[in-house]
Amino acid sequence: MKTIEKAYSNTTEVNRSKFLTHLVPISEYEGLQNRLKAAHPKANHVVYALRYLNEFDQVVENSSDDGEPKGCAGVPALNVLRGEEMINCAVLIVRYFGGIKLGTGGMARAYALAVKDVLKETTLIPYEKEIEYCFETSYSDVDKTLYRLKQLGLVRYERDFGVNSVEWKIKGSEEKIEVFKNM
Numbered sequence: 001m002k003t004i005e006k007a008y009s010n011t012t013e014v015n016r017s018k019f020l021t022h023l024v025p026i027s028e029y030e031g032l033q034n035r036l037k038a039a040h041p042k043a044n045h046v047v048y049a050l051r052y053l054n055e056f057d058q059v060v061e062n063s064s065d066d067g068e069p070k071g072c073a074g075v076p077a078l079n080v081l082r083g084e085e086m087i088n089c090a091v092l093i094v095r096y097f098g099g100i101k102l103g104t105g106g107m108a109r110a111y112a113l114a115v116k117d118v119l120k121e122t123t124l125i126p127y128e129k130e131i132e133y134c135f136e137t138s139y140s141d142v143d144k145t146l147y148r149l150k151q152l153g154l155v156r157y158e159r160d161f162g163v164n165s166v167e168w169k170i171k172g173s174e175e176k177i178e179v180f181k182n183m
Contacts, residue, residue, distance in 0.1 A: 001085045001086070001087045001126070001127040002084065002085055002086055002087070002124040002125065002126060002127055003025070003086065003087050003088045003089055003124070003125060003126075003127045004023060004024075004025055004086075004089050004122055004123070004124065004125065005025065005123075005125060006025070007022065007023065007024040007025070007028060008022070008023045008024075008118055008121055008122045009021060009022045009023070009118065010114075010117050010118040010120075010121050012110070012113055012114040012117045013098075014098075014102065014106075014109075014110040014113065015098055015100040015102060015106070015110075016098025016099055016100055017095060017096060017097055017098035017100070017102065017110065018095070018096040018098065019093050019094070019095055019110060019111065019113075019114035020040070020043075020093065020094040020095075020096075021091060021092070021093045021094075021114045021115060021117065021118040022036070022091065022092045022093075022094075022118075023089060023090075023091045023115075023118045023119070023122060024089065024090055024091075024092070025088060025089055025090075026050065026052040026088045026089055026090055028090075029048075029050060029090040029092075032090070032092055033046050033048055033092055036092055036094055040094050040096075042096065043094045043095060043096050044067070044095050044096065044097045045065075045066045045067050045068050045073065045093075045094075045095045046066055046092060046093070046094050046095075047063075047064060047065060047066050047068060047073040047074050047077060047092070047093045047095065047111065048062075048063065048064050048066070048074065048077075048090060048091065048092045048093070049061075049062070049063040049064075049074050049075075049077035049078035049080075049081055049090070049091050049115075050062050050063070050078075050081075050089070050090035050091070051078070051081050051082070051086055051087055051088070051089065051090075052087065052088045052089075053087055053088060053129075057129070059087065061078060061082075062078075063075055063077060063078040068095075068107060069104050069107065071108075072104045072107040072108045072111070073093070073095075073107065073108070073111045074111075075108075076108040076109070076111045076112040076115075077091055077093060077111050077112065077114070077115045079112065080112050080115040080116055080119070081115065084119060084124075086119075086124075087127050088127065091115050091118065093111060093114050093115070128173035128174075128175070129173065129174060130171050130172060130173060130174075131171070131172070131173075131174050131177055132169060132170070132171050133169075133170050133171075133172075133177045133180070133181070134167065134168065134169050134170075135167075135168050136165045136166065136167050136168070137165065137166050137168065138164075138165055138166070139161075139165070139166060141166075142159075142166055145166075145168065148180060148183050149170065149180070152172070152176045152179060152180055153172075153176065154170050154171075154172040154176055154177075154180060156170065156171040156172065157169065157170040157171070158170075
């Protein structure tokens with residue numbers, strides 16, 4: 001499975017219709033459809049498709065045609081995400097009608113093409129399940145701990161400086177956390 005770390009966008013044109021495609025991490029998805037509708041009031045549709053893992057490691061998928069003929073917009077976009085084994089991301093497509101009707105097959109191909117085009121511009125990273133690990137160190141071990149975290153590429157951490165010790169909470173792949181524990 002693959003995922004992304006930051007948002008990407010691209011514009012695809014099919015028969016004078018413009019498809020503004022936004023590929024975002026799932027954490028940035030909430031409310032984005034409404035913001036895109038507000039930013040593009042003359043756009044006809046804002047279609048979306050998303051895939052993410054829930055707390056039980058099950059793939060959750062959803063899509064919306066947003067007024068396009070049923071199954072002609074959201075499902076083709078979702079199928080591209082499935083085919084590329086994308087996870088924990090959402091794709092939103094703003095469509096400006098160009099005056100030429102595409103038909104249901106043409107529309108499905110156009111939405112799929114829009115997602116494929118944005119994926120060409122994207123830096124995909126392998127998906128790794130992240131876990132959280134908490135531990136304590138003395139004040140004298142803070143620099144050594146920071147050095148070890150940096151060595152392993154564990155850059156997401158929080159520190160709480162207590163009276164006698166430092167409490168750490170780090171997030172990273174299970175593999176990196178295990179290596180860190182054994183150091």
